[in-house]
Amino acid sequence: MTLLSAMFVMPAAVYGQDDSDQPKFKFSPSGRILADGAIYAPDGDGFADGVAIPDVRLGAKVSYGKWSGKIDIGYGFGKLSMKDVFIQYSFNDFNYVKAGYFVHQFGLNAATSSSMKPSMEVSSCDTYFNATGRNLGIQYVHDKGDFFAGVSVMAGTSISTPASDYGKVSAGATTRLVWRPYHATGQVVQIGMSGWYQSAMHKKLIDDEGNPYVSPGYFDFSCQFPTRVSKVDMLGANVSDAKGLVKLSPEWLFSKDRVALEGQYYYMNVQRKNGLPSYKAQGVYGLFRTLLIGDSQYGYSHGDAGLATPGAKTLECVLGYSYTNGRDKSADIFGGISNDYSVTFNYYVNKYVTCRLRYSYTNVWGSDVMHKRHENIIQARIMFKF
Numbered sequence: 001m002t003l004l005s006a007m008f009v010m011p012a013a014v015y016g017q018d019d020s021d022q023p024k025f026k027f028s029p030s031g032r033i034l035a036d037g038a039i040y041a042p043d044g045d046g047f048a049d050g051v052a053i054p055d056v057r058l059g060a061k062v063s064y065g066k067w068s069g070k071i072d073i074g075y076g077f078g079k080l081s082m083k084d085v086f087i088q089y090s091f092n093d094f095n096y097v098k099a100g101y102f103v104h105q106f107g108l109n110a111a112t113s114s115s116m117k118p119s120m121e122v123s124s125c126d127t128y129f130n131a132t133g134r135n136l137g138i139q140y141v142h143d144k145g146d147f148f149a150g151v152s153v154m155a156g157t158s159i160s161t162p163a164s165d166y167g168k169v170s171a172g173a174t175t176r177l178v179w180r181p182y183h184a185t186g187q188v189v190q191i192g193m194s195g196w197y198q199s200a201m202h203k204k205l206i207d208d209e210g211n212p213y214v215s216p217g218y219f220d221f222s223c224q225f226p227t228r229v230s231k232v233d234m235l236g237a238n239v240s241d242a243k244g245l246v247k248l249s250p251e252w253l254f255s256k257d258r259v260a261l262e263g264q265y266y267y268m269n270v271q272r273k274n275g276l277p278s279y280k281a282q283g284v285y286g287l288f289r290t291l292l293i294g295d296s297q298y299g300y301s302h303g304d305a306g307l308a309t310p311g312a313k314t315l316e317c318v319l320g321y322s323y324t325n326g327r328d329k330s331a332d333i334f335g336g337i338s339n340d341y342s343v344t345f346n347y348y349v350n351k352y353v354t355c356r357l358r359y360s361y362t363n364v365w366g367s368d369v370m371h372k373r374h375e376n377i378i379q380a381r382i383m384f385k386f
Contacts, residue, residue: 023065030072031386032057032115038229038379046232047225047375054228055115057083066090082159083134094144101159103132104139105150105176106194107264108251111306115383118289120344120358123322125283127223128235128335129247129266134159135172148178148192148305156198165204167214172198178251178305186297188255188307196247217242219270221281221326222369225362226340227377234362235326236369237335239279245270253306255298258291260307272331279331283324290317294348310348318344320360327366336367356381 034055040047059072068090072083086100103110109126112118126132137154155163156170163169178192200217207213222236246269253262263286270279289307291298294314301308310316320342326335342360349355358381363374 025064026062028061029386030057030059030061030070033384034115034228035382036227036229036379037381038227038377040227040230041376045373047230050229052077052229059083085159095140095142097138097140099138101134101136102139103134104137104152104154104174105141106131106174106196106247107176107249107266108192108253108262108306109264110150110176111301111304115385116309118316118318118344118346119287119320119342120346120356120379120381121226121228121360123264123283123285123320124223124226124234124338124340124362125266125285125322125324126264128221128283128324128326129268129281130221131247131249131266143302143305146179146181146183148176148180150174150176154198156201166202167204167212168202170199170201172196176305180305183300183302185299186255186257188253188260188298188300190251190253190305192251192305194247194249194251196249197244199244200242216240217244217273219245221335223324225375225377226322226342226360227379229379233369234338234364235324235336235367237279237281237326237333239270239272239331239333241273241276243271243273255289255307257297258295260287260289260298262287262289262307277331279333280328281324281326281335283322283326285320285322288319291315292317310346312348312350314348316346316348318342318346320344334366334368336364336370338362338364338367352384352386354381354383354385356383 035053037051039049054076056075057072061070066089069087070084074081074083084102086098086102088096088098090096109132135154136157137152139152142149152174154172174196176194180190182189203215205213205215219239219242223234225232225234248267249264251264266283268281292315295310299308322340324338327337340362344358347355358379360377364370365372
């Protein structure tokens with residue numbers, strides 16, 4: 001036990017009570033460091049070979065009986081940002097409620113953090129549809145037997161911006177429903193469906209005469225090429241006169257011993273005012289995963305409803321594909337279309353260190369933020385996580 005931990009774990013006997021009858025307050029630090037290197041072909045036009053430390057996290061986890069909490073602060077490219085900040089109450093081993101700022105359950109991608117994606121980078125379609133971004137809200141999760149369910153109510157505001165700056169706060173709700181008749185080490189069969197509704201975003205503006213007013217409803221969608229050493233916009237759409245949006249996302253996950261197949265489809269419809277046509281977009285990603293050395297079977301993570309991280313000294317190969325279509329001619333919105341093919345090798349040194357090597361080929365066209373182009377990307381990463 002470290003000195004810092006010892007300061008927070010106080011025996012109940014100090015207060016004249018039996019230690020076995022009282023929960024203990026527990027504190028543990030957490031953090032991660034990512035070190036990336038990348039080579040681009042062709043380079044130029046926004047891409048430059050190099051190295052970077054794109055993400056440094058420091059935080060802490062606490063627990064006391066059925067209560068727990070987490071705070072996480074990120075630093076990357078000279079900017080500080082708040083990550084997970086929440087409080088959780090567990091009714092029992094199968095049900096809990098969480099409140100704060102965190103990634104809410106929506107699709108299979110919600111099962112892994114950004115640094116633990118088996119394909120190294122988040123799929124472009126997941127990023128474009130804002131499927132696993134952090135939101136302020138409260139979430140209930142039921143995780144027992146063949147069923148997993150997550151239901152959230154959210155406010156579409158940033159943790160760093162007061163509601164008064166929006167003029168009118170966006171609100172929404174999500175749900176993720178999963179059926180998993182097989183969910184044990186070595187054999188997983190799982191399908192699910194996620195839904196999301198959210199009212200339009202707004203911001204407070206000043207007119208030419210100096211009077212404040214609230215902007216019409218809007219949504220912004222965007223994603224960059226799948227690399228963090230160079231940041232280059234790939235897809236982007238600004239949807240004006242928005243009333244609200246609906247997102248639907250079926251998911252699938254199958255594994256047998258050392259082979260696994262997972263994927264997710266995305267459909268989005270943004271309803272608009274003033275007789276303007278709705279904006280529709282869609283996308284899909286799929287991963288074929290196999291354990292080459294080390295572990296001979298994929299494990300299952302109950303709390304996330306996804307595959308568990310492979311064990312120490314395990315080498316994994318992941319073939320990935322991602323497609324995003326944010327171009328809707330009927331709405332006169334050209335967010336762009338992209339394809340991404342990738343192969344990733346992950347070596348899990350131990351529970352603290354993971355090494356990744358990825359090659360990807362990405363092409364994009366029909367985008368207002370990027371001319372028609374393609375990019376070959378080779379990147380490597382060392383991650384230290386505790």
